[in-house]
Amino acid sequence: MATDFKFIPVIDISPLLAKYDDPKMADDPGVYEVVRQLDQACREAGFFYVKGHGIPDSIIKEVKSVAHKFFELPYEEKLKIKMTAATGFRGYQRIGENITKGVPDMHEAIDCYKEVKEGMYGELGKPMEGRNQWPSNPPNYTELMEEYISLCTGILLQDYSFLLFTLYFMCFLLTTYIFLLLSDLSRKIMRGIALALGGSPDEFEGDRAGDAFWVMRIIGYPGVSTSNGHGPRNDIGCGAHTDYGLLTLVNQDDEITALQVRNLSGEWISAPPIPGTFVCNIGDMLKIYSNGLYDSTLHQVINKAPRYRVCVAYFYETNFDTAVEPLEICKQRTGGAKKFGRAVYGEHLVSKVLTNFG
Ligand SMILES: N=C(N)NCCCC[C@H](N)C(=O)O
Numbered sequence: 001m002a003t004d005f006k007f008i009p010v011i012d013i014s015p016l017l018a019k020y021d022d023p024k025m026a027d028d029p030g031v032y033e034v035v036r037q038l039d040q041a042c043r044e045a046g047f048f049y050v051k052g053h054g055i056p057d058s059i060i061k062e063v064k065s066v067a068h069k070f071f072e073l074p075y076e077e078k079l080k081i082k083m084t085a086a087t088g089f090r091g092y093q094r095i096g097e098n099i100t101k102g103v104p105d106m107h108e109a110i111d112c113y114k115e116v117k118e119g120m121y122g123e124l125g126k127p128m129e130g131r132n133q134w135p136s137n138p139p140n141y142t143e144l145m146e147e148y149i150s151l152c153t154g155i156l157l158q159d160y161s162f163l164l165f166t167l168y169f170m171c172f173l174l175t176t177y178i179f180l181l182l183s184d185l186s187r188k189i190m191r192g193i194a195l196a197l198g199g200s201p202d203e204f205e206g207d208r209a210g211d212a213f214w215v216m217r218i219i220g221y222p223g224v225s226t227s228n229g230h231g232p233r234n235d236i237g238c239g240a241h242t243d244y245g246l247l248t249l250v251n252q253d254d255e256i257t258a259l260q261v262r263n264l265s266g267e268w269i270s271a272p273p274i275p276g277t278f279v280c281n282i283g284d285m286l287k288i289y290s291n292g293l294y295d296s297t298l299h300q301v302i303n304k305a306p307r308y309r310v311c312v313a314y315f316y317e318t319n320f321d322t323a324v325e326p327l328e329i330c331k332q333r334t335g336g337a338k339k340f341g342r343a344v345y346g347e348h349l350v351s352k353v354l355t356n357f358g
């Protein structure tokens, strides 16, 4: 973040969405205004809210409600989709399992990644190979039905198992739907950001992010407990970090303010929930592409409320194996020298994932 911003701007992106694939989009006054606001927000804060994004409120809410229901399940149930290295780091991680700068985070989560098939990216992709830990497409269907049947065979647990199955299945349907909706939304916003950087709208298509990798984290942050009797505990839900890829879309619980964003002088500026919006922020790969014109801003999460908070974060990334380096146009606009060497997104992700889990 290049400035001492005090709040995070809200941008109505509907004019951009109306014209995002129009060859003359750059000449449209409505698009121009959105692009101007995106540019300003990206330069000043690296964070902005979007409204007018076209994703129905009912879905935004339902996703969080399913997340709440999952985290309310008994621990043993959640462990059925436990994240391990063998699952390509996909699945459930308990509170304190994710580590940021050496400190365990006070959150639990389900991590999902775009599928990486065996050998797809050679050695580079090996650690991320695996499927998400719920039925991600028909090939898993048999396995799922088997599990369903075995769950239903327990007589005492019959009703409960059915609920659990329904929950998993709802998770599956919703997330599939959300992936499709969100990847398209992110792509459309990236077309606006490409214009904001002075490039063509297609700057992030093709070899850069035409086959965008994605990450989805369904995160739960326990509320502050007043009676644990063990003195002060670590209350940092997620320690200060930057995101890894291009653009993050955060769907956070209403009413609880917990996400904080660091400005230039080191103050933490809150990003309170604004119902119906997504909080967007810039990742490390976009910082490189923009040659530092835009920064991936540090942020952290502290849930000081007594209530449990959920957040569903969707990370829109570059192609997994693409070499990222400053765009020529950005290099020119920042004095002509490259401020960053090239980075491969997949390498960056793997190194983060391996340190996140010790
Ligand atoms: N895919 C993303 N961006 N995940 C963000 C997780 C941030 C916390 C993590 N322990 C870290 O230190 O990065």
Ligand SMILES: O=C(O)CCC(=O)C(=O)O
Pocket: 217, 219, 238, 243, 250, 252, 258, 259, 299, 301, 311, 313
């Ligand atoms: O919980 C939030 O609001 C943000 C989470 C976050 O920053 C992340 O998972 O990268």
Ligand SMILES: [Fe+2]
Pocket: 241, 242, 243, 299
């Ligand atoms: Fe983040």
